[in-house]
Amino acid sequence: MSGDPSGEGSGPEKAPADGDLSARLKRLETQLEGKRPKVASSERARNSASGGSAQLGQAMRLSTEFIAGVIAGGILGYIVDHLFGTKPWGMIVLLMLGFVTGIYNVMRVSGFSGRKN
């Protein structure tokens, strides 16, 4: 891991003779190391750029996730009442369940529940 450039230059002629695989691997590693930071930094830049749009997208999700939960509960309640003739109760129970689901959805999107998606 000395990594001096002159040693690397003379490497290819010497390498087959001593056959020291680990030394060659180390040399390769130092050469790769020299190239790595550039790649990593550009990767990071790309991640932060896509992270910004991902966060914006998440913000867009928050409101509709809540509303969708309540609407889904309401529709389910209506269907249950219609099918089983339990006029007010299906709607009441499932609308409340929909409200809970809405809150749960929002918690999930914002990462409060500790689980993603």
Next chain:
Amino acid sequence: MAVSIDPIHQFELQPLVSLGHIGNQQLAFTQSALYMFAAVGIIALLTIVATSGRAVVPGRLQALAETLYEFIADTVHQATGADGKRFLPLVFSLFMFVLILNLLGMIPYAFAVTSHLIVTFGLALVVILTVVIYGVAKHGTHFLGVFVPSGVPKPLLLIMVPIEIVSFLSRPISLSVRLFANILAGHIALKIFAFFVVQLLVAGAWGVLSPLPLALTIALTALEFLVAALQAYVFATLTAVYLADALHPGH
């Protein structure tokens, strides 16, 4: 006053070719369908024709197509893992369709197809039906594991399972309502602020103030372009996230 505001008028369907009637309901080829065909044509032009050269150093259009493709490929890979690759065509098609329709809607006098709830709900239904059908076909009854969150104490499951079921059913609603509401609200806001300019100009001395809504209209236009792209991205991301459930049910 001569100028009247009707910000909803732009969303009216206009039949171009009548195909007959079912009861009182007219069946017609509307401008909405025309815009959808135009979008498909543009997408085909962009993805098939522009990349047909297969240049190693891509030209502008090829670079655009490749960037969009890699962007979606990245998104799908992150959300679903290695075996999500098979859904890439679906997600990419949906993304391009929504993106191009949103952007077409931004052209002055053009019609925004995605401002109709039935269109976005149809797209969302495609996604959810794919999730359900693929999930059941691949995992059988294990697919029901979607509704059972892991690491939750047994008694709590009594509450959590119904919540998860309603949450699952709310997905197509949130997916479609989000896209439709954003596009609809954006176009209405644009129209109203643009009308303010006209009304102030007509109102004599108040015309001095007309640059204010004009500036706001310009800013809103920029915002709407952002929303158009972002909503397509959100739609594609969520499609990938939901498809991940079909691949790996039971969280």
